[in-house]
Amino acid sequence: MFRYIIRRLLQMVLAFFGTTLLVYWLMFAASGDPIAALAGEKPLSPSVRQALIQEFHLDQPFIVQYLYYMRDLLTFDLGVNTSGRDIGQIVATAWPYTLKLAFIAFIFVVVVGITLGVIVAMKRGGVFDTVVLLLTLIVISIPVFVIGSTLALFGAKWGLWTTNVGGSGKLLAYLVPALVLGSLSLATAVRLTRSSVGENLRADYVRTAKSKGLKRSRVVGVHVLRNSLIPVITFLGIELGGLMGGAIVTEKIFNIPGIGFELAKAIGLEDGPTVVTIVSLLVIVYLLMNLLVDVLYAVLDPRIRYE
Amino acid sequence: MGRHSQSIVEKESSPGPDDGGGHLLEVDDLYVEFRTGEGVAKVINGVSYHLDAGETLAVLGESGSGKSVTAQAIMGILDSPPGFVTGGRILYQGKDLLKVGEAERRAVRGREISIIFQDALSALNPVFTVGWQISEALRKREGLSKKDALERAVELMELVNIPAARERLKSYPHQFSGGMRQRVMIAMALAQQPNVVIADEPTTALDVTVQAQIMDLLGELRREMNTAMILITHDLGVVADVADRIAVMYAGRIIEHADVHALYRSPAHPYTLGLLNSIPRLDDKGKTLRTIPGLPPNLTKIPSGCPFHPRCRFVRDVCRSEVPPSLDLGGRQSACHFARELLAGELEPTRKEPEL
Helix, strand or coil: CHHHHHHHHHHHHHHHHHHHHHHHHHHHHHCCCHHHHHHCCCCCCHHHHHHHHHHCCCCCCHHHHHHHHHHHHHCCCCCECCCCCEHHHHHHHHHHHHHHHHHHHHHHHHHHHHHHHHHHHHCCCCHHHHHHHHHHHHHHHCCHHHHHHHHHHHHHHHCCCCCCCCCCCCHHHHHHHHHHHHHHHHHHHHHHHHHHHHHHHCCHHHHHHHHCCCCHHHHHHHHHHHHHHHHHHHHHHHHHHHHHCCCHHHHHHCCCCCHHHHHHHHHHCCCHHHHHHHHHHHHHHHHHHHHHHHHHHHHHCCCCCCC | CHHHHHHHHHHHCCCCCCHHHCCCEEEEEEEEEEEECCEEEEEEEEEEEEECCCCEEEEECCCCCCHHHHHHHHHCCCCCCCEEEEEEEEEECCEECCCCCHHHHHHHECCCEEEECCCHHHHCCCCCCHHHHHHHHHHHCCCCCHHHHHHHHHHHHHHCCCCCHHHHCCCCHHHCCHHHHHHHHHHHHHCCCCCEEEEECCCCCCCHHHHHHHHHHHHHHHHHHCCEEEEEECCHHHHCCCCCEEEEEECCEEEEEEEHHHHHHCCCCHHHHHHHHCCCCHHHCCCCCCCCCCCCCCCCCCCCCCCCHHHCCCCCHHHHHCCCCCEECCCCEECCCCHHHHHCCCCCCCCCCCCC
């Protein structure tokens, strides 16, 4: 297990450099003249311009620029963006909003997703099962921005909930955005739990547990659930990684100044340093969550041993 | 072992097996059908057998003959749907298990009647340790503390000859060999000291050498604990040493029922005769193995008359039209129109190759 984790960490290093290089290159190719953007309206003298080019290593080849950037990033110097703001500051301000949103969405997904999934698996083929399956299919088929905008519209029209969360500290304000953000994961979690529980209900060990004279609640709640949750937890772990990376659409619709919001803003402003930094951080979070899921998988299923 | 036998004695003081004056366990004219998309499969068609305290009944039959389904019906663990009990009674200590409520039914499971499944790998829960699984019922039903239950689990594992039982308590099923896993299964089935153990093809998934060990173990434990056993098997070789009586099943019916020696000496049903003839013998070296031609019937379309008639060498006209009743031949029964003639050796085959 220990060796497996080490190997996975080494793989993560590769994945990290690969993705950041890609993002860096994309932003490099997309942005125009960074010095002009920095200067704004004010014309620059050729000597100042030359000094800035020197300072930002803009005369160096692409790969050298990337390596300079990585050196600073890995020494936790996130630098400043094109308008001079400290990127570390931007991230530190934005992330708590995103985390708040992500965790509420995640609790939604876990509690409602698993509960509904188990219930419909037990009543497979019934009316409730059909209705839930149909609803999850609808949710999966509709893009998040449609669900989000529609709910925002309803909220605004009838004053049911706020559509401008802003920097609000109230948890209540996050409920609807979290529901929007988690809707797809929720629908998938219901379906995954349903099929996993359904499969395990037919397993031979269920018959064994029953023949011991255990109560049905224990057979399902302990024997079946413990097995069924293995794939579900794996799925949820990866979803959490995704949720923590912010939600561009949801944060934008409900005006939540989180990571996704900042990222969208930076992309719009062609603010290369901010985009690359945020994406790099998201990659790290995502990779770590993936590793956590794989380790968790071995903990949950004793048959899995990583060599 | 000491503590174990003591508690068995305590158990004996509970209501005795002879309540109502009948057998310990009696299956009476049981009917089970499976309702599937392809039609209704009549899996059990009037099965009756009984079991007395301490004896072993072997239920013999090919796959699909209904022997395991009968066992599941007794345990009340039939998957329903598609399986439905449509008639008959299952009497345990005189009480019809098909009529009692779920709580009462559950009280019988494991504690009064327990079952050993065929494939221990899939029958054991993969994510719990064997110690946890063996001790589970003791904790949940017998009210033992976690520590005491695990202590008992060690005793049970030692009882079924699992070496280094204490160290293996924390192992998972997949870490055991097939034979050891089946021993775990047996330990689990014995944990609540049932009066009846149903062994549903306990050796089918095992190597031949291990099969013999498991059968020996079952026989030994049964004698020591004085447990009655229903041994379900398709292997005639397995039953001879262990069973007192044999019930042969075909197409969801008991077609012959006799004590072991009588049945081996002189079968009273052409199907049993065919089964006995198909046991490979050492002195038959070089010859083709004898088999019963044809296949067991499709249970959605059971042949008219005697269900075995399309495969029978002795078939007569009456066999095609009339379902043979169970004939009493003095201490044994056979559901063949010509059982008496067959027993007397006076029945001539009507064909070499049966119609297929």
